[in-house]
Amino acid sequence: QMDILPVSPGLMERINNWMTAVIPFFVIKHPLHTQEKRKMSPIFVNLALMLVMLVASAGGTVAFAASSLPDSPLYPVKLAVEQFQVSLQGDPERLAYQHLALAQRRSEEILQQAQRGVSPEQSTTLKLQQHFNLALQYSAQLGEMEITGLLTQAQHMIQAQLQEMTQVQSRLKAQQQDPLAEPLRILQQTQARVQAGLDDPLLFREQTRSGFGE
16 A cells, blocks of 8 residues: 555654653743742643643544545545645655555545445545546656656556455445446556556656646
8 A cells, every 4th residue: 555644643752842842941941930930830731731632632633534434524634634745745756656645545435435335426536536647647747767667556556456446346236236337447547548658658758748648
């Protein structure tokens, strides 16, 4: 599975470091009378603890949202975090890999919902297509070796997703349901574009830049 930037790494460690640095600044280093320091210390400690609780609460919400599905109330939080992570990527290669990872995440969400008997929302399927398109568009700005490396990774990811999705689809067909038809079409279409890029990276770059195959 492709990696996406972690949502909140070392949250409690950062909070602890912040408290260690900030609380002594107010409580010890201020030129207050000893008795006043004893009076003020609990105030700053309480303020710090309130801030810790707020940050920890927000971090917990984001952590729960990371595994949410499109029908979850926390799903918009998940999308907002992803959008923020994308905004931190400054060059085309990182953006290409980020959108490829997000396409894989959308595909996995669709699979999880289908296995629960829930048809994927049209907006999720659209996001799957958009992430693939953006990944390929950004890859077209790279050199030939970088394009080949990204497309090779995309090929492996798509093959794995197609295999899993086809297996789930075969089980659902017995129930007269086929919620995976459109996601499968997107995966197959993208697979063809990726293979074309591996066969001729220079032509792929030229065609993708000019909007061919969008």
